[in-house]
Amino acid sequence: MEPIVIECPVCQAELEVEDVAEGQLIECDACHAVVEVMSVKPLELMLVEAGEGRSIECPRCGTVFTSYDVEVAVCPECGYTVRLNEEEEDWE
Numbered sequence: 001m002e003p004i005v006i007e008c009p010v011c012q013a014e015l016e017v018e019d020v021a022e023g024q025l026i027e028c029d030a031c032h033a034v035v036e037v038m039s040v041k042p043l044e045l046m047l048v049e050a051g052e053g054r055s056i057e058c059p060r061c062g063t064v065f066t067s068y069d070v071e072v073a074v075c076p077e078c079g080y081t082v083r084l085n086e087e088e089e090d091w092e
Contacts, residue, residue, distance in 0.1 A: 003018055004017050006035075008030065008035070010033040010050060010053075011028065011051070012069070013028055013029065013030035015028055015029065021037060022037055022038065022039060022040055023037065024036070025037075028051060031051035031052055032049075033051030033068070034047075034049040035047055035048060050068075051068060053066035053067055053068045054066065054073075054084070056075075056082055056084075058075040058077065058078060059080070060075065060080040061077050061078040061080065063075055063078070065077075067082075071083070071084055
């Protein structure tokens with residue numbers, strides 16, 4: 001049986017699971033969010049726990065916010081896009 005690919009509703013990481021059943025809890029490997037399978041067909045998930053985001057300080061305006069993304073984060077205050085895979089000195 002091929003694994004089922006589920007997109008994490010928090011960080012959008014792709015999660016591969018062998019099987020899903022109603023009531024099953026699935027934890028995201030990337031952000032540790034927990035979702036519950038509400039329905040199998042169609043697949044419906046409910047967020048149970050938001051997981052561990054990454055605290056970001058915007059280099060433009062100084063706003064501190066939480067991001068669950070693994071590549072970029074957008075400051076909610078000024079809209080600045082922070083690339084998370086680069087060192088702070090390289091931010092534009």
